[in-house]
Amino acid sequence: MKRLSICLLLVLLLSANVLAADYKIGFNNALSGVYCLDILENFAVYGAEALGVDLMVVNDEGTIEKSISNVENMIASGVDGIVYFGLSDATFAIVAKMCADARVPLVLYDHLPTPDTLAHLRNNPYFAGAVGEDDYDAGYPIGEFAAATGAKTAVLVTGNRGDTTHEARVKGFTEAFEGAGGKVLDIAWAATGGRAEALKKSEDLLVAYPDVDVVYTTSGEPAVATMEVLQKYADLGIQYYVTDLDPPILEGLQEGKISAANGAHWINSGLAVALLHNFLEGNPIKDANGQAPVFHVPIIVLEAGQYKAYEEQWLNNMPFTPEEIRNLSVKYNPAASAESFETLLANYSVEQRIMDKFEAGIITEEDLERYGF
Amino acid sequence: MGDTHPMLQRFGKRRMQQVLVLAGLLLVFLIIHFATNFRFLTGRNMGIIVSHAVIPTFITWGLIFSFTSGMIDLSIGSIVVLASNFAGILGLKFGYVGLILGGLVAGVLLQALNGFVFLKTKIPPWVAGLGMAMIYESIGAVYSTAAVRSGGMVVSLGSQLRGLGQLPFNVLMLVPGLIAVYILFCRTSIGLNVRAVGSDLRVTKEMGIDPNRAKFLSMLVCGVFIGLGSAINQSYVGQLLPRTGLTTVSTIFQPLTAVLIASSMGAIFNVVIGVVIGTISLSALFNALTLLGVPSGTWQEVVLGMLVIAVTIVSMRGEEGVVK
Incomplete structure (x- = not known):
């Protein structure tokens, strides 16, 4: 009995974080160890923490088979939704069907579906949208x-x-x-x-x-x-x-x-988490046509002179504050909509982010000077 | 001529074969040189080719110890990743001494762990090696993720300690390496025992050789060369990102091909020399194919695949059931 009590206590302690979180969201890293993919995972974790959700991260090890079996495993483990990176366009329909069968909403990140696949996905009520960029x-x-x-x-x-x-x-x-x-x-x-x-x-x-x-x-x-x-x-x-x-x-x-x-490092994964969070909160974001939206993250062109700003405000800090992430979800901002995402993305550039951070008091005038602004 | 001693005759025949092989290679190189508008056999390009062959050569020298004793270890690539990173970390603290010692320590320790697991569990080494590769890759991934979470990346040498991996020092490293591997493999009881274990286990036991000890020692020696290769590798690339999904297993493909090339020339060249010829030939092959405009990712790999089949056939000549 004593042992059982200790075990129960341990389980409760270990699951305290999960219990505290609103939702558990599944997230796949296509291949851990690849910097550009790890950085996406990093921002997804940051976004999830800002929104108060628990992120379950799996590693697909660069294979489609593992990617699909990981989705099955995440569904089996009871995730409330999945943020998914597709190694191939062909996986989107498969994964979307698995999610629909399990009534688990799905958001795609980074890799966007082709127009045909997107049309197919939009017939799926559990497809909540996509955030990525066109390579x-x-x-x-x-x-x-x-x-x-x-x-x-x-x-x-x-x-x-x-x-x-x-x-x-x-x-x-x-x-x-x-x-x-x-x-x-x-x-x-x-x-x-x-x-x-x-x-x-x-x-x-x-x-x-x-x-x-x-x-x-x-x-x-x-x-x-x-x-x-x-x-x-x-x-x-x-x-x-x-x-x-x-x-x-x-x-x-x-x-x-x-x-x-x-x-376009960094942000699509965290925004995908926010998009899914809206769906889970009963506020599925729709585009102007009333369909699951596809948000395109602008490709940032970095000039040599902007190195310092990027290093300090992207690498050493996050490009968006937790408050800005929370503003994208209806839970924290009742006015959150597709327009919130579009506005944020339309203003996503090194210059604009730095100026926004300056206006928010996150960086100082001296910082601006050092960055060459 | 008829009075020549049979030993001298055999020696002369072998030397003639060696000359013929090298002359054949030179002829191929000359043809490529003309076909590539005289860009192949330039001093700079030769330097590049030999330079590209250095790291695979050290790894292959390590492999001939473990493979000869029957310890086919598929975790070599993941060991190289961990050992390179460890070499980089120590290198940034203690300079070149740290770089080389870091590689050596990590290489030997991880190979010792592999040897222990292989010999204790008695499961086929290639199966256990896959398991160890997954463990090592995961350790690397945990390290990499932690580095990214803290806003950085895995250890990078930047512009420091890069001399060891560049011409001429990387090529110069081949000389002591060649001498060491030749002595160890051909002139010491370690090499003799390894070859005995790989030839006939029953006879080996009757000779009083402890096969497990010989196999374990072969893993340790393999670890030395893998470690040295890792230190040079870290210096060459500056930063090595850990990967998961058994992606490191493919690292062994080129050294394995070099082992096959060395084996196919076993009757002509000592295997230690054969390895060098094999790795340089492979490096030259990819270089030449690029110069010839053969598309990479497709046809270059087709050529490599065909080469592997060809040298395997040659190296297995005489074995029952294999095409002559």
Whole structure:
């Protein structure tokens, strides 16, 4: 009896957090250890804490099978809703059906469904919407920008064939660059298998195309490797562009090793949690057509001079305050609506965030000066 | 000529085969050089090729100890990740000494743990190795997540301690490595016992060799080379991000191919030299394919796959049921 009492007490203590939270939300990290994915998890945890919900995080280990079985496990464990990252468009319909069968609402984050899949998902009453960015839109402006500098040739370093993120970024860059008269000479695929692999592939590529004008790497980790290789070819004056704003990339920007970088780090996951929270609170957010909304997070283009602001207000702090996250949920703000999300996203840029933080008294005038504003 | 001693005849024949293999490689390289508009056999590109081969060479040297004794360990990649990070942490505190010692300590300890688990549980090493890989990957992921939560990333050397992984120091490391592995594998009882255990366990026992001890020692020696490779790797890449999902298992593919290449040339070259030829050939292969404009991610992998099949056939010649 005594042992049983102790066990019960322990269980109660351990589950105190869960009991205190309003809801338990399931969240999948596609592959733990990848910085850009871990940072999304990080912001989801931050958003969940701000909203007072318990976040159950699972690791899909980069495989679709595990991703689907994780959804089954999360449903079985009694989550109130799921915030889901799809490794492939094909998984969205499968996962949405599993959620509908279990009457568990679903919000997609980061990877957005194709128009056909979205139309299908919108027939599902448990599909509460999506928050993400179009990876094509990450590659396209870089291609445009590079072509506008007069560059005529480019090589790309990217992820695996079939990876929707990198395929879309490559496509975006290629169409913009070649549309403006440039030529993509070669693409080093499968460079996301680790830093050493990326170093080798980047170096081989530069030996093959020493006269190239532009190198574009579509992901943070290989981008650091390519940046190091390019230092050996600094005399060639090759322009270097990157998508993903990992800390070493920011340093590269500051040191002038990178011409420009863009990315949409951080926020879609936390906003997806807020979107789901509204649904759970009985306030399903709808778009202007009365359908489950799809919110596009703008791709941030970071210039070298903005490094300090980004480091301090994104890396060392969070870009949004807990209060701003709470304002997105009807529980804390009865006026929360699709417009709340749209307004927040429409104003999502380095400059605007810094000014908003200044006006909120979070940063000082001296900070503004240090950031170059 | 007819009076030549049979030993000298065999030595001469072997030397001739060695010359022929190297000449064949050189011929292939020359063809590639012409096909790539004279960009292949340049001093800079050769440096890059050999430089790319250094880390796989150290890992493969480690593998020949564990593999020869039958300890097929698929957790090598995850050990490299942990050992590289540990080397980086110690390196930032104690300089190059910390970098090398960190790699060595982590490599040897984790291989010792693997050896203990493999030998005590008596389950097939490749199965146990997968389990250990999952554990090591998870440890790395916990470390990485903790770093991200605190606003940072896993240890990064930045611009410090990068010399060991760059030309010419990384290539120079091959020389003491080659001597050490040659002595250990070919001239000490450790190597002899490892080879005996790998050849015939029954005979080994009758020779008075303790197979478990020999296997455990092979894991420790493997750990030394994995650790050294990890230290060089950390210096080369600066930062190594841990991954989960058994993604590290694929790390073993290139060293494994190099082992197969070394085995296929076993009658011509000492396996220790064969490993070096194998890793450099693989590095040259990918470099040449890129220079030739062969698409990566698809056709380059097709070529590697075909090479693996080809060298496996050659290395298994004479075994019953294998195509001659």
